[in-house]
Amino acid sequence: MRLLRDNRGFVLSGLALLLVLPAMLLVASYFKVVETGGEATAVQIIADKVTYTGKDIERVIRYMSNNYLPIDNTTLRELAENYQVATGLLVDVGPVTIYPFWIHVIDTGVNHYAGTKYCKITEAGTGKWRYNFEDLDDGIGENPDYDYNEPRLLVERLAGALRITIEEYEGGYHADIYYSSQLIKGFVGGSERNHVGDIILVNENLTSGIPVYVRDPNGTAQYFSTVELIA
Numbered sequence: 001m002r003l004l005r006d007n008r009g010f011v012l013s014g015l016a017l018l019l020v021l022p023a024m025l026l027v028a029s030y031f032k033v034v035e036t037g038g039e040a041t042a043v044q045i046i047a048d049k050v051t052y053t054g055k056d057i058e059r060v061i062r063y064m065s066n067n068y069l070p071i072d073n074t075t076l077r078e079l080a081e082n083y084q085v086a087t088g089l090l091v092d093v094g095p096v097t098i099y100p101f102w103i104h105v106i107d108t109g110v111n112h113y114a115g116t117k118y119c120k121i122t123e124a125g126t127g128k129w130r131y132n133f134e135d136l137d138d139g140i141g142e143n144p145d146y147d148y149n150e151p152r153l154l155v156e157r158l159a160g161a162l163r164i165t166i167e168e169y170e171g172g173y174h175a176d177i178y179y180s181s182q183l184i185k186g187f188v189g190g191s192e193r194n195h196v197g198d199i200i201l202v203n204e205n206l207t208s209g210i211p212v213y214v215r216d217p218n219g220t221a222q223y224f225s226t227v228e229l230i231a
Contacts, residue, residue: 047221053087054214054223061093061210061227071096076210083214090139092116092213099155099162100209100226101131103175106187110137113224115211120148127157135173135189139219151175151188151196157204164200169193 060079064071076094084091095115102113112118112133120132132148150171156163166177169189177185179202188195215222 043220046216049087050089050214050216050221050223053083053089053091054212054225057083057091057093057212057214058225058227061212065227071210088217090215090217092211094210096210099129099131100180100211101153101155102178102224103133103135103151104178105135105137105173105175107173108137108140108142110140110219111222111224112137113211113213115226116213117146118144124154129155130167131155133175135171135175137219139215139217139222141219151177153177158201160204162202162204164202166195166198166200169196 057079061071063069073095076096080091080093083089083093092115100114101119102111104111112135114121114131118134118137122130122132124130131153133150133152134144134146134148135150136142136144138144147170149168150173151169152167154165154167156165162179164177164179164184166185166188169175171189172191174187174190174194176183177188182202184200184202185195185198209226209228211224211226213222213224
């Protein structure tokens with residue numbers, strides 16, 4: 001869906017108004033930290049803040065979709081920037097994604113999802129895409145090189161199915177690869193390059209949705225979801 005320049009300003013102005021109340025509530029949560037103190041309390045409040053922010057972004061996207069407001073990747077990027085400024089959290093919204101691949105990095109416990117900065121999606125031909133993941137995470141003090149080959153997946157659309165080839169994994173970590181909630185290959189990568197070259201077939205699960213990824217800059221908490229769009 002494309003958004004004309006004049007209309008984009010109107011939509012974002014409306015979104016700015018929708019952000020006022022959430023921002024006030026989130027600021028109030030920090031006063032609660034100051035009042036109550038305690039590490040456990042602070043961690044819980046940060047986790048609540050991350051979850052609340054993620055769910056409120058979902059609310060705004062559903063409002064736009066249900067009211068047939070046009071959505072494009074520029075609008076989603078600006079929406080993420082607005083929430084990031086208002087909350088101080090790290091926020092990614094979009095792009096509209098088709099196949100919900102993600103990895104769980106076993107060594108560090110982090111999850112990286114398609115549709116975030118930790119996965120670059122490129123076209124590889126008709127009905128073919130590469131999902132290129134980064135397994136290092138700056139939210140836990142690491143310095144990602146963003147070479148996007150931990151792992152690199154070739155995804156080919158067949159009749160009612162997807163063929164996934166694990167083309168590369170150059171990092172020293174190991175990761176589990178998921179398609180939605182389905183584990184499709186475990187303990188991939190490492191210095192031994194486990195499962196590089198393996199081919200997996202899964203039933204196609206086409207979705208029309210927008211990924212929402214929110215996390216605390218210190219890596220204390222993260223929230224991920226995919227907002228399905230109305231047809």
